[in-house]
């Protein structure tokens with residue numbers, strides 16, 4: 337059946353959308369910076385419909401959340417069935433079966449030898465907090481290492497690890513003490529050689545020598561937290577040696593390695609866990625966004641010997657609630673039933689299309705990614721590689737007007753993070769609209 341989107345009939349924001357935005361401005365917290373004025377009425381699969389009946393192709397997925405597409409019938413059916421039986425009873429105090437089944441499913445698939453255990457919470461930030469607490473508890477050490485460009489959430493502990501944009505931290509000090517930041521292996525910004533295949537620069541040695549040779553005794557470090565592919569920081573795939581060497585280093589010093597897969601996990605990169613691309617076997621994994629296709633849920637996976645709390649030492653009223661657990665079980669089944677493979681296949685096509693169509697554009701500094709986690713970096717000129725956030729903003733707006741939803745990340749990157757149900761035709765449509773939007777923004781420079 338022919339797709340009836342993208343289809344813009346009323347230039348957005350139309351009158352119904354504007355009415356909602358005006359009400360929002362009067363009563364809602366204005367802490368969020370929205371890239372463009374989209375007011376959503378409903379959504380299905382990779383289609384989003386706004387309040388005025390415009391239809392968009394969704395390459396944002398609610399910030400990489402709706403893995404199985406909007407309102408997938410099997411996810412909706414699981415939520416409906418569960419909500420008629422049990423909405424809440426509190427996994428901190430009592431038992432129920434579906435959350436155990438979900439823990440079993442995740443533990444079975446965790447990246448690395450088990451056994452694994454799972455702790456549930458409501459969000460990414462909450463499971464990052466739990467990882468920090470657990471690392472300190474289990475090692476008796478205090479220091480935590482995180483990376484520039486990393487994003488781990490906005491609650492105090494998670495925010496202390498986040499090093500993505502100054503505005504996320506400005507005015508909130510003091511943050512958690514004993515957090516140290518160091519450099520991620522950003523090949524795409526390397527001044528010497530951007531191609532990791534031919535790179536001979538020992539940047540990883542420089543990182544570890546600098547950090548552990550000057551200011552930080554590795555034997556005092558409880559955990560290193562790293563995104564296997566950086567998300568909010570710019571959709572950055574690290575140098576292929578980076579994570580394996582980080583693993584060696586952390587093992588040598590008894591440091592726990594936490595893979596924050598809140599954004600890159602649950603199939604987005606074409607593997608269930610992004611860690612798998614690098615042969616990374618972390619001690620803990622944090623998951624949230626894609627896990628329950630839009631229902632609030634976070635999961636901390638840890639190897640059994642690591643996840644040993646004192647009884648009563650951690651908990652959550654809503655974490656792992658039965659309805660979110662039902663949505664997550666349905667999501668996991670769909671991911672393993674073909675959506676992860678689809679993400680790998682369509683992701684390859686998307687990357688090819690983007691590279692072919694965008695290579696002539698002087699504002700495109702890089703196209704990078706894994707699976708359906710793809711970043712297009714917008715620069716002032718390709719050789720200087722200076723970020724151009726104003727041009728990026730124009731491109732997001734141009735795409736929106738043409739019926740494509742994409743978001744920004746990093747200083748001037750466009751993130752493409754569609755639901756994992758998109759097909760080759762969607763990939764081509766997105767690449768075509770993005771190219772038109774880039775051309776329009778370039779001519780307005």
Ligand SMILES: Cc1ncc(COP(=O)(O)O)c(C=O)c1O
Nearest residue numbers: 459460461487488489567598599
């Ligand atoms: C890698 C990563 N970790 C943690 C978080 C925080 O998740 P939440 O917004 O659910 O608290 C995010 C959110 O974008 C993220 O991308």
